[in-house]
């Protein structure tokens with residue numbers, strides 16, 4: 001039995017958010033294909049994820065033993081470490097993703113849990129996991145002149161690579177805020193891709 005971690009970073013509801021329409025299609029397909037798997041869902045806004053505080057930082061370099069597993073600064077990292085598959089659903093905001101997702105990532109990047117330092121530099125401790133990033137964008141950043149400005153998917157890919165996760169897939173629906181776009185058509189296409197991936201993830 002695998003554990004899938006589903007991280008949602010958007011203040012909108014599942015019905016309002018175009019990103020969540022696609023990610024929910026992924027999740028429904030995944031559930032259908034893997035009814036016995038465990039699923040952990042984090043709606044970062046509902047959980048009111050906040051930036052790390054100075055007090056929380058003080059515990060960052062202390063030894064990690066059983067007693068810190070439920071500490072707010074570590075529980076997300078332990079959970080990430082014990083999950084097999086990760087789904088991140090976040091719209092593009094200001095060339096990246098909503099800041100609340102960065103706050104969450106600051107929690108999962110934990111020395112001694114998700115990565116470690118060695119004589120040869122940092123080494124990821126999350127090898128073998130798979131990740132999917134589901135994103136919608138107002139413009140087009142997957143190709144063309146704005147591709148170099150895209151920093152959300154790129155950042156996630158690099159950060160997850162740092163943790164040892166190299167199986168990283170992006171499902172993007174783009175151009176959704178450009179006048180004349182067949183928005184429902186683009187979303188339907190992305191939902192189809194998400195369902196296929198969800199059935200085979």
Ligand SMILES: Cc1cc2nc3c(=O)[nH]c(=O)nc-3n(C[C@H](O)[C@H](O)[C@H](O)COP(=O)(O)O)c2cc1C
Pocket residue numbers: 010012016017018019020091092093094095096136137138139140176177
């Ligand atoms: C605060 C904010 C910032 C945004 N920044 C960008 C951006 O930099 N580039 C872009 O293409 N679209 C941008 N958008 C548009 C959204 O990415 C797009 O409308 C997306 O489909 C919204 O997803 P949602 O329906 O899941 O909220 C932004 C939207 C918001 C609300």
